[in-house]
Amino acid sequence: MQREETTHRHDTRIPGSISVFTAFGVPVRFHFTFILLLIFLAVVGLQGKQSAVSDVIFVLALFASVVLHELGHAVVARHFGVRTKEIVMFPIGGVAMLEKNPPARKELWIASAGPLVNLIIGGVILLLIVAFRGTGIRDRKSTRLNSSHIP
Numbered sequence: 001m002q003r004e005e006t007t008h009r010h011d012t013r014i015p016g017s018i019s020v021f022t023a024f025g026v027p028v029r030f031h032f033t034f035i036l037l038l039i040f041l042a043v044v045g046l047q048g049k050q051s052a053v054s055d056v057i058f059v060l061a062l063f064a065s066v067v068l069h070e071l072g073h074a075v076v077a078r079h080f081g082v083r084t085k086e087i088v089m090f091p092i093g094g095v096a097m098l099e100k101n102p103p104a105r106k107e108l109w110i111a112s113a114g115p116l117v118n119l120i121i122g123g124v125i126l127l128l129i130v131a132f133r134g135t136g137i138r139d140r141k142s143t144r145l146n147s148s149h150i151p
Contacts, residue, residue, distance in 0.1 A: 014088045014097070026074045026096075028067060028087045037091040063089070065121055070094040072117035073110055080106040 017029035038059065045055035066089065073096040074084035083099040102110060 013086060014095075017086075017088050023067070023071055023087075024075060024078070026071070026084045026087055028070075029089065031088055031090045033091050034089045065118065066094045068121065069114040069117050070096045072113040076113035077102070077110045080110065082106070082110070 013029070014031065016032045018032065018035070019027055019029050021028050041055070041059055067087070070087045074087065077084050077096070077098055080102055082102050085097045085099055087094055087096050096114075098110075101107065
């Protein structure tokens with residue numbers, strides 16, 4: 001009698017995470033606590049002085065910047081031959097789960113990629129604020145996007 005060998009794949013997903021989309025071949029998931037945070041922000045936003053639309057735009061922009069930060073890690077990891085198993089979004093930020101630990105020099109580049117993405121996002125936002133200053137495009141009463149202190 002021949003024994004059949006089977007390989008067991010262990011599900012390495014973080015428990016409580018829900019698949020949302022895939023970017024650059026990496027599944028991006030929300031942890032259920034992140035979804036609770038979005039519901040909480042929506043409820044609080046409905047009671048605030050800001051419009052619901054501005055609150056939704058703010059939360060989506062924040063979410064997008066964290067996803068881009070984590071994708072920065074994943075893209076550089078891929079460049080160095082390290083696969084990213086998943087990106088999981090938590091209320092306190094995101095986590096890019098790498099398949100293996102890279103050598104120290106490569107790990108430095110992978111770790112630096114996320115903050116570099118944030119610097120690029122910040123630079124683009126600063127350029128947009130300066131470019132649109134005085135054009136009347138932004139809401140003059142809004143304090144979230146106030147460029148009056150930028151020379």
